[in-house]
Amino acid sequence: MKSIQLILIVLCLLAAIAGGLVFRFKLGYRLLGLLLFVAAVTFVLFPDATSNIAHLLGVGRGTDLLLYVGLLASVYSFLLLYSRTRRLDHRMAEQLRAIAIRDALRLDTGAAMRHNSEEDQNANSPSFTTTAAGR
Numbered sequence: 001m002k003s004i005q006l007i008l009i010v011l012c013l014l015a016a017i018a019g020g021l022v023f024r025f026k027l028g029y030r031l032l033g034l035l036l037f038v039a040a041v042t043f044v045l046f047p048d049a050t051s052n053i054a055h056l057l058g059v060g061r062g063t064d065l066l067l068y069v070g071l072l073a074s075v076y077s078f079l080l081l082y083s084r085t086r087r088l089d090h091r092m093a094e095q096l097r098a099i100a101i102r103d104a105l106r107l108d109t110g111a112a113m114r115h116n117s118e119e120d121q122n123a124n125s126p127s128f129t130t131t132a133a134g135r
Contacts, residue, residue, distance in 0.1 A: 005044050012040045 016037040023029035043050050043066075050062025059065045 001045075008044045009041055012037055012044070 016033055019033040020030060023033065047062070050065055052062075054060065054062045054065035057065065059068065
């Protein structure tokens with residue numbers, strides 16, 4: 001085993017541990033992370049395997065295959081994050097709208113109550129109006 005292989009395996013192991021901690025409650029993501037870890041360690045230990053798989057798929061070199069797979073994974077991740085961000089924006093807008101309506105109703109009810117209490121106070125207190133004839 002070459003030293004670079006040992007370094008790459010340790011890095012893969014650290015990435016797998018970090019992924020396990022981040023996705024500890026999502027079994028599907030943890031299984032996908034385990035699959036990626038096993039694939040990465042296999043390709044690190046047996047680098048010619050990528051070339052063999054690439055030739056079976058009609059790609060010239062193993063590094064080209066890894067580049068294509070990485071590009072597809074990046075596009076998929078981008079689209080996944082974009083759709084999640086859109087969903088969160090939509091949910092936040094709905095919640096803010098509900099809060100604004102609730103606060104507006106609360107303010108309207110409070111203003112109506114104040115207006116009614118002011119009318120009651122004005123009806124109970126004597127009115128001192130002066131007219132031009134009364135001066």
